[in-house]
Amino acid sequence: MTMRIGVVTFPGSLDDGDAARAVRLAGAEAVRLWHGDADLHGVDAVVLPGGFSYxxxxxxxxxxxxxxxxxxxxxxxxGGLPVLGICNGFQILCEAHLLPGALTRNQHLHFRNRDQHLRIGSTSTAWTGQFTADQEILIPVKNGEGCFVADARTLDELAAEGRVVARYVRGNPNGSQRDIAAITNEAGNVVGIMPHPEHAVEALTGPSLDGLGFFASVLHTLAGAPASSR
Structure with a gap:
């Protein structure tokens, strides 16, 4: 059975088409979801894409x-539905209190657009199971408000509970506290990531194919989950 991954389009979304293409390249059906429609049309997972919603x-x-x-x-x-928030999607997840912390203006006050090295910190989430611990990957980053901040207690809890999904290595592009690039919720089904895995899925256009690992991971997770949990 082909898995169905929803990709939400908000007014101002820029990367919804790229996210849908990444879903298809990973082997799933991309289902386009509209911001004004509360129906998820029976999808098995959801991607909140990058851009400038509203x-x-x-x-x-x-x-x-x-x-x-x-x-x-x-x-x-x-209820357990896998959700991936990319860039603006990460910001939305924090605003919705599905993830802790906040994304603020880059410390250097400039928009940053470059290929960025990350180190995978957690492989126990729905979106990272196909990576290996401490694996280094290369995917693009492009943001003006990508600086992850949280109080010290929250930062300590994220680290202690293994909920830091990825950290920036070889340079921090936005000043995120403790070099955090991606985090997950306690259950591991919701992940927010500031860099863009959907822009690293084809050799022709991306710096690597490393981004496919996120989409392949959720398909592997869904394939192993009982239908009643999806």
Whole structure:
């Protein structure tokens, strides 16, 4: 059975098409979901893509968290649905309190767009099971407000509980605390990542094929899950 991965489009989304292509290249069916539609159409997982949802009004992700689709996504995520938030999607997950912390303006106050090395810290999430611990990957980063911040207690808990999914290595592009590039919730089904795995899925356009690992991982996770849990 072909898995169906939903990709949400908000007003201002830029990378929804790229995310849908990554889903297809991984071997799943990409299902386009509209921000104003609360129906997830029976998808097995959801991707919240990068971009500038609602023009980043107020702050990044602050309005998108109240979109009808996000009410359903949040409920489904709490029930175990795998959800991946990329860049703006990560910001939305934090605003929706599905992940702790916040993404703020890059410390150097400049937009940063470059290929970035990451080190995988957790392989126990729905989106990283096909990687190996401490594996180094290369995927693009492009953000102006990608600096992950949280209070010291939260940062300590993320580290102690193995919930730091990836850290920046060979340079921190935005000043994120403790070089954090991606985190997960306690259950491991929700992951937020600031760099863009969907832009590293083809040799012609990406710096590597490393991004495919995230999409392949969730398919492997879903294949091993009983139908009643999806």
């Amino acid at each position: 023009g980043d009004a107020l702050r990044c992700g602050a309005i998108a968290r109240f979109a009808p689709v996000m009410e359903t996504v949040a409920d489904a995520a709490r």
